[in-house]
Amino acid sequence: MLIPRPTELSIGEGVFELTRVTRITAPAELAGAASWLQNSLRPATGFPIETGPDGAIQLEWDPQLSPEGYTLDVELTGIRIAGGGPAGVFYGCQALLQLLPPQIYRKGRVLGEQWVVPVVSIRDAPRFGWRGVMLDVARHFMPKHDVMRFIDLMAMHRLNTLHLHLTDDQGWRVEIKRYPRLTEVGSWRRESQLGGASYSRGDSRPHGGFYTQDDLREIVSYATDRAINVVPEIDMPGHTQSAIAAYPELGLAREDSEPLGVWTRWGIDDNVINLEDSTVEFFTNVLDEVMEIFPSPFIGVGGDECPKNGWRLDERTQQRKAELGLASEDELQAWFIGRLDDHLSRKGRRLYGWDEILEGGLTGSVSAGATVASWRGMTGAITAARAGHDVVSCPDNQVYLDYRQSERSDEPIPVGTVLTIADVYRFDPVPPELTPDEARHVLGGQGNIWTEHMDSPRTVDYFAFPRLCALAEALWLDGERDYDDFLFRLDTHLQRLDAIGVEYRRSSGPRPWQERPGVIGRPVTPQQRTAYFSPLTSRIEGA
Template sequence: MNKLFLFLSCCIFTANTYAQSIVSETEIGESESAVSPKLIAIIPEPVSLMKKAGTFTLPENVSIQASKSADLKQSIEFLSQRITTATGKSVSTPVSVTHPTIKLILNTHEDAQLGLEGYKLNVNPTQIVITANKPAGIFWGVQSLIQLFPAEIESKELVANVKWKAPCVDVIDYPKLGWRGLMFDVARHFFTKQEVKQFIDDMVRYKFNLLHLHLADDEGWRIEIKGLPKLTELGAWSVKKVGTFGDFIPPTADEPRTYGGFYTQEDIKELVQYAKERFVNILPEIDVPGHSLAIIASYPELSCTPDAVNYKVRSGEKIMDWSRGAPPLALVDNTLCPANEKVYVFLDSVLTQVAKLFPFEYIHMGGDEAPHNFWEKNEQIKALMQREGLKTMPQVQAYFEKRVEQIVISKGKKFMGWDEILEGGVSPTAAVMSWRGMKYGIQAANDKHNVVMSPTDFAYLDYMQADVITEPKVYASLRLNKAYQFNPIPASANAKYIIGGQANLWTEQIFNFRQVQYMVWPRAFAISESVWSPIEKKNWTNFVERTEEQFKRLDLAEVKYSPAIYDPIISVKRSPDKQLMIELTPEIDGLEIYYSFDNSTPDRFYPKYTSALVPPKDASMLRIITYKGKQPIGRLISLPITDLQKRAR
């Protein structure tokens, strides 16, 4: 009978369209249903997950046994710390024991299916076993194991009265892409070394393995370069401003420039080591020739413009005119001068040290949004164009990029830039990070350039994730359901050359680390699944269910996140008779929206939204709130009618 039951369970699993299945009470037994998680909520979705009968219970004394324990030190320490902190159980790592609680095994003969980062996870009623070819696979297997235990295992303090059980499963898992990145802009606002470490800790929970550090921009230079002290004496500091970045009043000459900071070379070494221990590479970015005001404020002789001697690091005042789109018109010249040989000497000095500090094979050199209007009237640039046979400004920038790439290569590294580097012609060996949609990445891959997909359409985490009334205002929006549609390997691209995908967090409007977390999560869940999981495993409804389970974990881990999926999408239009019509569309299923026009606070006893609303003639405010069943789950949102009327125009 038991064998028949198991056979039927396997058949049911095989017929399922996605691996993360909701476990029925008949499958796990009546007595266990109250303590076992009904939803196996691993993010990113594993390649294969089979639910088996029964559960595993952590004993009072947990033994972790590892083959080649020195190679698995980080996985052992991570797992031990997580178990002891939340459960209070003791953990030991004996060299040999008859039946260890958890076994971590490096394969003596490599499993070709698993590659460098894959793993197998087997949870049985009496033992847990994780196997992999490499230590990274064990580490990622441990992240999945942690997500099988109750959410309280994420707690930073002892949690009482929890039954520490995990469902019995067999998991086979490996990533779709080797480059699974998050970009953290520490230039617009400086974030401390400890905050960068926290960013790494947050990202490895969901199997990201590449931290792209944006280290230089108009607002700050963030890395010590020996022999070029002004970069950190002048270039790392601005006037502190609070409000809407980009609209600040220009600072006066006597306002103190004490806001900012930088990482010493010892700080960088520490961060690189910290990341390495968590199987994360760090990609440094020095953004040139545009976005270089911090460099020019430090060393104005690197500019094409004599007025640069008066330039200061940007504090958030307007320095670009974007009215005609990209590239913008510069109000101050924030570009390095491609016709100035001192620029290449400077970059050689910088990259010599950057290459030694960061062991990762690539250095990102920016190349985006470089304004050309100051170049167009510069005599040095005109002479360069005549000498080199250059006809257009994109060709001038291409000349610059090719020379910079040769400097990067001379340091034993590979060159990468934003997709603008394609515009004037680019070296065949240059790698491209495609941000202006997917088309440039597709073009570059088909031209046999290595490509990392990070398109604004799906992967820009600085964009608003809910209605503008609830968010720091940014010029575009990216809801979670849109981020989940990210496919980094489009059918029309040469997949061989797409080496990765990533999401980017620019920090103009982000002033503190709690807001960093709010902007990253949960949209980075969607990105992690896009770059790790097979595309056929994607299922929006199931993803939402798993995301809600992860919210409980982030609460206990004290990681901030956005609850925007519970806020409706608000759209307004005019009816044929010019009446204002307000439509409220839930992003996820199972929500009900209640509203008021009478300035009071609605709850579930108020009118429920069923169709487009027309405000009463003298109403001044629409208030809405979202419920799931009898519980309020969305934020109370107050929308002035005058604001809605402006949107309709």
């Protein structure tokens, strides 16, 4: 019936029918939830759904519930939704919407439908406090309207954290008023790599876009009204060529006089920033403006996939290493991340970075509040949790939603290993190696959507859904999972996605317009994956 599945659900006899005279009653503190419910019920039903006293739908507080917990009781004569906090009440409203016919999700009036809700009693609360999605808007820019549509889809599935990957080698997407060239120059590239192989050609088509600070404040407000926290990420010290293209003084010394442009290829770029005090100041100034936009307790700084060879070969960086009394390039990166952490901590925020921040000694370089996103398997989660740092699990071999969905030859631009709905449904953010005390550091998990090969929101739909439905249940449900039961409920849930207009992947495979014939991907065999990750894993384990 519902996705994600509630903790407790019992069905009675009969139905409650929504009619033209149905009203909502809510205290002033829940006016936002009442307004959202009105706006969700009105379009398809055509009913006014006014607010007022003695409404058949009642929204209430219940201090006995957790902040995200809710109860939903449907009787023949009315509906009561109670939550321990605004998020709990909102989730109760989302559950109510799923109990109605799937046509309730349409944005125009639907004739001939009976708007009935089965008599039911639900008691529900999530297992994890971080139920997230990382959305990469740097590789391919996603317009503001489509980001907010994606937020609505997250809220529908009771996901509560949007990790917004705003910068990378291929584009800078956030307006920084102190440094206007970051968007004037860094927000667009002359073309994009077409395909996943190193020899793939370019498409000869300029690509770009960025969000103004007002755009991002609007996104944050929109997400907050839907119980979603937006965590921004400014990726550094690697993945910074778009910034170096805008401000060449941030880069390493180059013998050639031709300035770098915004990168047009995928993969790991060898160009990284230098580690001068002026460069540290540049990025702390960027973070200051980011913090003015995003109230999130967590601020992402990346820290992933930073090639060290440029630092090894650069005379000035080697002098810098000696000045700082550091023994290795890994320690150089740890020093840089530590300076960012100092700055964020003084502002009352928490640094959030990929598990490479473990390299060079996480414990000695950053504060206790620094939080690790473990993407290279679960090794980072284990290491960080045992060191007393909080963790968000997002292992690539379980929840990278840009990975191919089958072995079929018509999957569009297939990369990585195969991740099916069943694979994602089995995901557990807590490594079994952790003790109960260590496991408390696991805040939850997230799926990652990297968009190198997703050049439109339609393509994001294809890769994200319905795997994101499975992830939502894996992160929400506190109890035994039943995959067959999930698939049974998914049949109805897909009708909801159809009503919304989500272009998800069908079980029969991609539709003709979802294919990309002739554009090759980057399949990774288990042997290739082991060869790629083994040296990185050994560096983490030695941290």
